[in-house]
Amino acid sequence: EPEVTQTPSHQVTQMGQEVILRCVPISNHLYFYWYRQILGQKVEFLVSFYNNEISEKSEIFDDQFSVERPDGSNFTLKIRSTKLEDSAMYFCASSGWDGTEAFFGQGTRLTVV
Amino acid sequence: GQQLNQSPQSMFIQEGEDVSMNCTSSSIFNTWLWYKQDPGEGPVLLIALYKAGELTSNGRLTAQFGITRKDSFLNISASIPSDVGIYFCAGPPEGAQKLVFGQGTRLTINP
Numbered sequence: 017e018p019e020v021t022q023t024p025s026h027q028v029t030q031m032g033q034e035v036i037l038r039c040v041p042i043s044n045h046l047y048f049y050w051y052r053q054i055l056g057q058k059v060e061f062l063v064s065f066y067n068n069e070i071s072e073k074s075e076i077f078d079d080q081f082s083v084e085r086p087d088g089s090n091f092t093l094k095i096r097s098t099k100l101e102d103s104a105m106y107f108c109a110s111s112g113w114d115g116t117e118a119f120f121g122q123g124t125r126l127t128v129v
Numbered sequence: 130g131q132q133l134n135q136s137p138q139s140m141f142i143q144e145g146e147d148v149s150m151n152c153t154s155s156s157i158f159n160t161w162l163w164y165k166q167d168p169g170e171g172p173v174l175l176i177a178l179y180k181a182g183e184l185t186s187n188g189r190l191t192a193q194f195g196i197t198r199k200d201s202f203l204n205i206s207a208s209i210p211s212d213v214g215i216y217f218c219a220g221p222p223e224g225a226q227k228l229v230f231g232q233g234t235r236l237t238i239n240p
Binding site: 061 | 177219
Protein backbone atom coordinates (compact mmCIF):
# COMPACT_ATOMS: atom_id res chain seq x y z
CA GLU A 17 0.00 0.00 0.00
CA PRO A 18 1.42 3.43 -0.91
CA GLU A 19 2.61 5.49 2.01
CA VAL A 20 4.23 8.79 2.89
CA THR A 21 7.82 8.33 4.00
CA GLN A 22 9.85 10.77 6.06
CA THR A 23 13.55 11.04 6.86
CA PRO A 24 15.21 11.22 9.26
CA SER A 25 13.06 9.67 11.97
CA HIS A 26 14.91 11.66 14.63
CA GLN A 27 17.05 14.78 14.30
CA VAL A 28 18.95 16.50 17.09
CA THR A 29 20.31 19.95 16.31
CA GLN A 30 21.94 22.88 18.04
CA MET A 31 19.89 26.04 18.49
CA GLY A 32 20.52 28.38 15.59
CA GLN A 33 21.39 25.62 13.14
CA GLU A 34 19.49 24.94 9.93
CA VAL A 35 17.61 21.68 9.48
CA ILE A 36 15.97 20.11 6.47
CA LEU A 37 13.24 17.54 6.96
CA ARG A 38 12.51 15.33 4.00
CA CYS A 39 9.38 13.63 2.76
CA VAL A 40 8.33 11.48 -0.16
CA PRO A 41 4.57 11.89 -0.58
CA ILE A 42 2.32 9.27 -2.17
CA SER A 43 3.24 9.30 -5.84
CA ASN A 44 -0.02 10.36 -7.51
CA HIS A 45 -1.04 12.87 -4.86
CA LEU A 46 -1.30 16.55 -5.68
CA TYR A 47 -1.49 18.29 -2.31
CA PHE A 48 1.35 18.26 0.20
CA TYR A 49 1.41 19.43 3.80
CA TRP A 50 3.56 19.86 6.83
CA TYR A 51 2.09 19.63 10.32
CA ARG A 52 3.73 19.61 13.70
CA GLN A 53 2.83 18.17 17.09
CA ILE A 54 4.43 19.36 20.27
CA LEU A 55 4.66 16.52 22.79
CA GLY A 56 1.26 15.75 24.29
CA GLN A 57 -0.60 18.31 22.21
CA LYS A 58 -2.76 18.27 19.13
CA VAL A 59 -1.59 18.25 15.53
CA GLU A 60 -1.10 21.78 14.15
CA PHE A 61 -1.10 22.84 10.52
CA LEU A 62 2.01 24.56 9.18
CA VAL A 63 1.74 24.80 5.40
CA SER A 64 0.05 23.37 2.34
CA PHE A 65 1.60 23.15 -1.12
CA TYR A 66 -0.15 22.65 -4.44
CA ASN A 67 0.90 23.15 -8.02
CA ASN A 68 4.45 24.05 -6.99
CA GLU A 69 3.51 26.86 -4.67
CA ILE A 70 2.32 27.46 -1.12
CA SER A 71 -1.47 27.50 -1.05
CA GLU A 72 -1.91 28.22 2.64
CA LYS A 73 0.24 28.73 5.71
CA SER A 74 -0.32 29.22 9.41
CA GLU A 75 1.01 31.88 11.76
CA ILE A 76 3.61 29.36 12.93
CA PHE A 77 5.10 29.23 9.42
CA ASP A 78 7.14 32.42 9.65
CA ASP A 79 10.18 33.55 7.67
CA GLN A 80 12.32 30.92 9.34
CA PHE A 81 10.40 28.19 7.53
CA SER A 82 10.42 27.30 3.86
CA VAL A 83 9.22 24.39 1.74
CA GLU A 84 10.44 23.05 -1.54
CA ARG A 85 9.61 20.34 -4.01
CA PRO A 86 13.03 20.01 -5.64
CA ASP A 87 12.06 17.17 -7.95
CA GLY A 88 9.06 15.03 -8.81
CA SER A 89 9.15 12.99 -5.64
CA ASN A 90 10.60 14.86 -2.65
CA PHE A 91 9.01 17.55 -0.49
CA THR A 92 11.18 19.29 2.09
CA LEU A 93 10.71 21.57 5.08
CA LYS A 94 13.63 23.81 6.01
CA ILE A 95 13.96 25.64 9.29
CA ARG A 96 16.67 28.25 8.84
CA SER A 97 17.69 29.00 12.41
CA THR A 98 16.16 26.58 14.88
CA LYS A 99 14.85 27.67 18.26
CA LEU A 100 14.24 25.55 21.35
CA GLU A 101 10.49 25.88 20.82
CA ASP A 102 10.80 24.26 17.38
CA SER A 103 11.27 20.93 19.15
CA ALA A 104 8.32 18.77 18.07
CA MET A 105 7.22 15.92 15.83
CA TYR A 106 6.94 17.12 12.26
CA PHE A 107 4.55 15.26 10.00
CA CYS A 108 4.40 15.37 6.25
CA ALA A 109 1.07 14.51 4.63
CA SER A 110 -0.33 14.27 1.14
CA SER A 111 -3.77 14.03 -0.40
CA GLY A 112 -5.21 13.28 -3.79
CA TRP A 113 -7.25 15.21 -6.29
CA ASP A 114 -9.86 16.60 -3.88
CA GLY A 115 -7.37 17.62 -1.20
CA THR A 116 -9.42 16.32 1.72
CA GLU A 117 -8.27 12.89 2.94
CA ALA A 118 -4.71 13.48 4.08
CA PHE A 119 -2.34 10.57 4.63
CA PHE A 120 0.44 11.14 7.11
CA GLY A 121 4.01 9.96 7.33
CA GLN A 122 5.60 8.48 10.44
CA GLY A 123 7.04 11.82 11.43
CA THR A 124 10.45 13.30 12.23
CA ARG A 125 11.14 14.01 15.86
CA LEU A 126 13.14 17.25 15.97
CA THR A 127 14.99 18.03 19.18
CA VAL A 128 16.66 21.44 19.44
CA VAL A 129 19.27 21.69 22.19
CA GLY B 130 -9.93 30.32 14.08
CA GLN B 131 -12.15 27.26 13.88
CA GLN B 132 -11.68 24.76 16.66
CA LEU B 133 -12.79 21.21 17.15
CA ASN B 134 -13.61 20.08 20.68
CA GLN B 135 -13.39 16.41 21.50
CA SER B 136 -14.86 14.62 24.46
CA PRO B 137 -14.02 12.87 26.57
CA GLN B 138 -10.33 13.81 26.79
CA SER B 139 -9.51 10.34 28.06
CA MET B 140 -11.27 7.03 28.58
CA PHE B 141 -10.36 4.02 30.68
CA ILE B 142 -12.33 0.92 29.75
CA GLN B 143 -12.29 -2.85 30.05
CA GLU B 144 -11.43 -4.99 27.07
CA GLY B 145 -14.61 -5.96 25.24
CA GLU B 146 -16.51 -2.79 26.10
CA ASP B 147 -17.94 -0.46 23.50
CA VAL B 148 -16.54 3.07 23.21
CA SER B 149 -18.14 6.30 22.10
CA MET B 150 -16.44 9.64 21.59
CA ASN B 151 -17.50 12.81 19.89
CA CYS B 152 -16.30 15.98 18.27
CA THR B 153 -18.06 19.32 18.03
CA SER B 154 -17.43 22.59 16.26
CA SER B 155 -18.88 26.08 16.46
CA SER B 156 -18.89 26.27 12.68
CA ILE B 157 -19.90 24.01 9.83
CA PHE B 158 -17.59 21.40 8.37
CA ASN B 159 -18.28 19.71 5.04
CA THR B 160 -15.95 16.81 5.75
CA TRP B 161 -15.16 14.99 8.98
CA LEU B 162 -12.15 12.72 9.34
CA TRP B 163 -11.24 10.41 12.19
CA TYR B 164 -7.60 9.48 12.80
CA LYS B 165 -5.86 7.20 15.29
CA GLN B 166 -2.34 7.90 16.54
CA ASP B 167 -0.14 5.34 18.27
CA PRO B 168 2.79 6.59 20.42
CA GLY B 169 5.63 7.92 18.28
CA GLU B 170 3.71 7.37 15.05
CA GLY B 171 1.83 9.51 12.57
CA PRO B 172 -1.97 9.79 12.50
CA VAL B 173 -3.63 7.00 10.54
CA LEU B 174 -6.89 7.75 8.74
CA LEU B 175 -9.73 5.55 9.98
CA ILE B 176 -12.91 6.96 8.48
CA ALA B 177 -13.88 9.87 6.20
CA LEU B 178 -17.39 11.36 6.19
CA TYR B 179 -18.66 13.65 3.44
CA LYS B 180 -22.42 14.08 3.84
CA ALA B 181 -24.58 15.29 6.71
CA GLY B 182 -26.27 12.32 8.35
CA GLU B 183 -23.83 9.85 6.77
CA LEU B 184 -23.08 6.76 8.86
CA THR B 185 -19.94 4.86 7.83
CA SER B 186 -18.33 1.73 9.22
CA ASN B 187 -14.82 0.36 9.05
CA GLY B 188 -14.76 -3.01 10.79
CA ARG B 189 -15.62 -2.44 14.46
CA LEU B 190 -15.54 1.32 13.98
CA THR B 191 -18.61 3.37 13.10
CA ALA B 192 -18.68 7.12 12.60
CA GLN B 193 -21.49 9.55 11.87
CA PHE B 194 -21.57 13.00 10.34
CA GLY B 195 -24.03 15.08 12.38
CA ILE B 196 -27.10 16.54 10.70
CA THR B 197 -26.13 20.07 11.73
CA ARG B 198 -22.65 19.53 10.19
CA LYS B 199 -21.20 20.77 13.46
CA ASP B 200 -20.52 17.43 15.08
CA SER B 201 -19.43 13.85 14.54
CA PHE B 202 -19.10 10.79 16.70
CA LEU B 203 -16.96 7.67 16.58
CA ASN B 204 -17.97 4.35 18.11
CA ILE B 205 -15.73 1.35 18.64
CA SER B 206 -17.47 -1.93 19.42
CA ALA B 207 -15.99 -4.80 21.42
CA SER B 208 -12.70 -3.04 22.15
CA ILE B 209 -9.42 -4.97 21.95
CA PRO B 210 -5.94 -4.07 23.28
CA SER B 211 -4.73 -2.73 19.92
CA ASP B 212 -7.46 -0.07 20.02
CA VAL B 213 -5.33 1.79 22.60
CA GLY B 214 -4.15 5.14 21.32
CA ILE B 215 -5.26 8.70 20.73
CA TYR B 216 -8.22 9.34 18.45
CA PHE B 217 -8.41 12.66 16.65
CA CYS B 218 -11.23 14.20 14.69
CA ALA B 219 -10.23 16.58 11.92
CA GLY B 220 -11.78 18.56 9.14
CA PRO B 221 -11.02 21.20 6.55
CA PRO B 222 -12.55 24.63 7.29
CA GLU B 223 -14.64 25.83 4.37
CA GLY B 224 -12.45 27.03 1.54
CA ALA B 225 -9.25 26.16 3.38
CA GLN B 226 -6.49 23.88 2.16
CA LYS B 227 -5.65 22.41 5.55
CA LEU B 228 -7.01 20.25 8.34
CA VAL B 229 -7.94 21.45 11.79
CA PHE B 230 -7.54 18.79 14.49
CA GLY B 231 -9.31 18.26 17.76
CA GLN B 232 -7.25 17.82 20.91
CA GLY B 233 -7.78 14.07 20.88
CA THR B 234 -9.38 11.38 23.03
CA ARG B 235 -6.87 9.08 24.71
CA LEU B 236 -8.19 5.53 24.99
CA THR B 237 -6.73 3.15 27.57
CA ILE B 238 -7.91 -0.46 27.83
CA ASN B 239 -7.58 -2.58 30.94
CA PRO B 240 -7.17 -6.26 30.06
